[in-house]
Amino acid sequence: MSAYREGDRTVVLIPARMSKAEEQRWVSVMLDKLAAQESKRVLGDAELTERAERLSAQYFDGRARPASVRWVTNQNTRWGSCTPAEGSIRLSHRLQGMPEYVIDYVLLHELAHLLVPGHGPRFWRLLEAYPRTERARGYLEGVVAADRLPHVPGARSE
Numbered sequence: 001m002s003a004y005r006e007g008d009r010t011v012v013l014i015p016a017r018m019s020k021a022e023e024q025r026w027v028s029v030m031l032d033k034l035a036a037q038e039s040k041r042v043l044g045d046a047e048l049t050e051r052a053e054r055l056s057a058q059y060f061d062g063r064a065r066p067a068s069v070r071w072v073t074n075q076n077t078r079w080g081s082c083t084p085a086e087g088s089i090r091l092s093h094r095l096q097g098m099p100e101y102v103i104d105y106v107l108l109h110e111l112a113h114l115l116v117p118g119h120g121p122r123f124w125r126l127l128e129a130y131p132r133t134e135r136a137r138g139y140l141e142g143v144v145a146a147d148r149l150p151h152v153p154g155a156r157s158e
């Protein structure tokens with residue numbers, strides 16, 4: 001399912017097998033999502049770095065020190081990645097427009113990797129400090145699941 005603007009029309013793509021009622025519900029969900037994305041200002045790389053430093057101070061006693069944090073558009077299967085040797089963190093542009101607590105979770109996840117490689121118990125113990133880890137992981141899983149819903153060619157306009 002997706003929605004986008006085309007000139008002054010809004011196009012919402014939804015599976016053809018939906019009932020009228022489902023269709024209406026999803027169209028309104030997609031329109032809300034689109035409006036939310038448009039109203040949200042995208043953080044610049046400098047702001048992203050500042051945010052990561054703040055999160056590190058708040059949850060990891062400032063021990064994770066990112067040298068650079070930036071958005072990348074070539075990362076479609078991962079939400080974030082980091083190179084501990086350089087202290088560099090990259091976030092997928094697909095996170096832009098998602099709730100801030102989700103972006104913060106991905107930042108914290110990558111910051112934690114500056115301290116602990118891999119996803120062992122020590123890694124997750126670090127992330128327990130952030131109260132919305134489970135909620136953010138659930139949100140991202142939901143996004144992945146929604147992406148895998150069957151798409152049917154053909155657009156309906158609203």
Ligand SMILES: [Zn+2]
Nearest residue numbers: 109113118119
């Ligand atoms: Zn990881």
